Amino acid sequence: MGDSTMTAADSGVQIQHGDHIDTIESVDLVFRAQRKLSFTYGAVFFAVTLAIPALSVWWKSWYAVQIWGGFTANYLFVSLLYYVFLWGMAWTYSKQADKLDERLGEMADVITATAAAKGSETE
Amino acid sequence: MNTIAIILVIGLIVFTIALSIFSRRFTRTTADFYLAGRKVGSFSNASAISGDYLSAASFLGVAGAVYASGLDGVWYAAGFAGGFMVVVLFIASALRRFGEYTVADFAFGRFGSNRIRLITVLAVLLTSLFYMAPQMFGAGTTWQVLVGKGFFGMTPYASGVVVVAGIIAFYVAVGGMKGTTLNQIFQFWWLMFAMIMVVVFAFGSGFNYPSALAEASKTPIxxxxxxxxxxxxxxxxxxxxxxxxxxxxxxxxxxxxxxxxxxxxxxxxxxxxxxxxxxSKNKLHELRDMLFAEPGHRYNAFDQFSMVLALVLGTAGLPHILNRYYTNPSGAAARRSTFWVLVFIGTFYILAPIAGLAGISIIRDYLAGGGTITAANVHGLLVKPDQIMPMMAEILGGQWLLGIVSAGAFAAMFSTVGGLLIASASAVGHDVYEKYINPNASEAKRVLVGKISVLSFAALALGIGLAIPKFGLDQAYPALIAMMVTWAFSVGASAFVPMLLTGIWWKGTTERGATAGIAVGLFSAIAIIFLNIFQQLGIVGKEGILGFFGALTFPVLFTFPLGLLTIIIVSKIDGQLPKNVDEIWMRIHGTAHERHEKQHGLDKVGSMFAKSK
Structure with a gap:
């Protein structure tokens, strides 16, 4: 990695960068929260994306009825509205993921501080 | 001779080379050569990724596909854009957090074997070659339209391929990733400018989107x-x-x-x-006429789903795009970059189908009015739909607009092939040479090997470009450029995406499982694509099991789940996780490194033009 502050414990229990430590517990916490966020958005994305060909196959009002000039609902969605959907999803996902990173980072630091405090008490 | 247009294209080429020479002084290390020193900001990186991504398929192919096929062609645009959602949701930040240089590095770091690194290198090279082929074909066809003449006894097509391959090889070898990044940023904005100009000129000539769509849909395609x-x-x-x-x-x-x-x-x-x-026949609703605004010109029900999946999954399997995520300074920056990519390419892809639709009436009316064009045409339509952008530009804006569009087409090819050459060079130079052949090589020697790799792959791309017409592929498929790009997407989606998804999101993935998954996805996708080509060329019949698979335009609906299932089943049977799996997991999902960088302000974007120590 770019700077050489990374130290990995031989046991594989924690990784330290400067004052910041990842433990397997804190990383699992990050992983589960991130997975929930990513897969929820992923489910919505694939549901909408695959609904378009599905509707193109089975719903005549979607693919054959003109709703504005020559636009069918199918053509309008694929040529225009789909991008609005993608922009909205990418924006909200990025913002939520950033917030999640921040929250989990703070929690990881608390876990680290608590563990360090316990360690010094024991000494 | 299109003098003004040719001068504009030469201007673009000179500027491109100048940028590479300018950035050469800032390329000292392999991190500079392959990753631009990991100091590319979100907006710049988004522009560069967009330039990298928007190839001849997007600039010439999407408009051509819409011109030839209506709604089924519009899907190319939507699918190309949709693919970035998969990248941002599942891959971008994890890949950047893991660090390293290439996808093969990720595979090696995650699973810890030389075998998986080498098969990933093979998959990178094959996917890149599949993607280079349509760019080279685009170079030849654009040269045909723009210059119309060959040199040194070559055909105009062959001359275009040679010129493009030569120039890209030069500027990538000289400028490395920093030069390529700078060029891609410039080339993307030139592309966007050219596309906007064509659409503005179309509207200026009286084009009305809803009315034109209604008019185009009155009679069958x-x-x-x-x-x-x-x-x-x-x-x-x-x-x-x-x-x-x-x-x-x-x-x-x-x-x-x-x-x-x-x-x-x-x-x-x-x-x-x-x-x-x-x-034309409606392949989706056989009893209906094949109208422009309805689906079914290219794809039956099965292919409608396959095509969507190929495009949205394929983006996440393109090595030159994935490599760019390592140039972000952090995981959050990687996400921000992807959002901006979606804004940029989304805008571009809204415009491209407009250009394709506008081309129908513009070309038809021009020919009906007694006008003549250099491109072959019949019944008021172009025989090669991929030529719609330059032809329409010439009709609407004369040599100036033709020059802007032609320069845009060359910019699209330069930026994409540049990214592919960097990806291929890093696969050979970084993943093979530095790891296996000469691990103790000096930085200067590593960079030199990277440059030699670039030149070698450029020569390979040249050979592929020249071979396409010899095998009659340009006649076997309508809108060949867009078609060939979806093949590359299919190979990438089948080979890499199952490994990346399981490697990032399932701790139980084993090395044997991932290796088997890559191999099965890669070779099954390539086999089906070749069966399809052979069927189109009349070498393979339409009967039996070979006929069935040969009829699949996009193999992804079979090959992606096949690769994924292979990984899951083999991993379950194998059960041999890497000994340091927890440590690996912390590299992918841990945030200590980013928190540390943020605390000390190291996550800020520096200058790409700082000299490496």
Whole structure:
């Protein structure tokens, strides 16, 4: 990695960068929260994306009825509205993921501080 | 001779080379050469990723596909854009957090074996070659339209391929990733400018989107094809009718008289080709006419789903795009970059289908008014739809607009092939040479090997570009550029995406599982693509199991789940996780490194033009 502050414990229990430590517990916490966020958005994305060909196959009002000039609902969605959907999803996902990173980072630091405090008490 | 247009293209080429020479002084280390020092900001990186991504397929191919196929062509644009959602949701930040240089590095770091690194390198090279082929084809066809002449005894097509391959090889070898990044940023904005100009000129000439769409959908789509006399006059075994008979149902008496004259002039040579217009079939709703605004011109129900999946999953399997995520300074920056990419390319992809639709009436009306164009045409339509952008530009804005569009087409090819050359060079130079052949090589020698790799792959791309017309692929597929790009997407989606998804999100993935998954996805996708090509060329029949698989336009609906299932089943049976799996997991999902960088302000974007120590 770019700077050489990374130290990995031989046991594989924690990784330290400067004052910041990842433990397997804190990383699992990050992983589960991130997975929930990513897969929820992923489910919505694939549901909408695959609904378009599905509707193109089975719903005549979607693919054959003109709703504005020559636009069918199918053509309008694929040529225009789909991008609005993608922009909205990418924006909200990025913002939520950033917030999640921040929250989990703070929690990881608390876990680290608590563990360090316990360690010094024991000494 | 299109003098002004050629001067504009030469201007672009000179500027491109100048940028590379300028950035050369800032490329000292392999991190500079392959990753631009990991200091590319979100907006710049988004512009560069967009330039990297928007290839000849997007600039020439999407408009061409819409022009030829209507709604089924519009899907290319939507699918190309949708693919970035998969990247941002599942891959971008994890890949950047893991660090390293390449996808093969990720595979090695995650699973810890040389075997998986090497098969990933093979998959990177094959996917890149599949993606280079349409760029080279685009180079040849654009040169045909723009210059119309060859040099040193070569055809115009071959001359275009040679020029583009030579220039890209030079500027990538000289400028490395920093030079390529700078070029891609510039090339993307030139592309966007060119696309906006064409659409503005189209609206300026009286084009009205909803009305034009209604007009184009009044009568069924007409296919254009260049057929040999043998193909035109041989009766179909089932119906007893010839394609000549079908053409006669579409073309006017005067147009058919031209066909008859061409047949007579051939004097019995049945290999002579004649352009004809043919009726189209609705492959999705067989009882309906094939109208422009409805789906079904290219794809039946099965292919509608396969195509969508190929495009949205394929983006996450393109090595030159994935490599760019390592140039972000952090995981959050990687996400931000992707959002901006979606804004940029989304805007571009909204415009490209407008250009394709506008082209129908613009070309038809121009020809009907007695105008002439250099591109082959029949029944008021271009025989090669991929030529719609330059042809429309010439009609709407003369040589200036043709020059802007042609420079845009070359910019699209330069930026994408540049990214592919960097990806291929890093696969060979970084993943093979530095790891296995000479791990103790000096930085200067590593960079030199990278440059030699770039030149070698450029030579390979040149060979592929020259071979395409020799095998008749340009005649076997309508809108070949967009088609070939989806093949590359299919290979990438089948080989890499199952490994990346399981490697990032399932701790239980084993090395054997991932290796088997890559191999199965990669080779099954390539096998089906070649079966499809052979079927189109008439080498493989339409019967039996080979006929079934050969009929699959996009293999992803089979090969992606096949690769994924292989990984899951083999991993479950194997159960041999890496000994340091927890440590690996913390590298992928841990945030200590980013928190540390943030605390000390190290996550800020520096200058790409700082000299490495």
């Amino acid at each position: 007409v296919n254009t094809k260049s057929l040999t006399i043998a193909e035109l006059t041989t009766p179909d075994a089932a119906t007893g009718k010839t394609l000549y008979d079908s053409a006669a149902t579409i073309m006017t008496t005067a147009e058919m008289a031209t066909v008859d004259e061409a047949i007579a002039a051939a004097a019995g040579d049945e290999k002579v080709k004649i352009a004809v217009a043919l009726p």
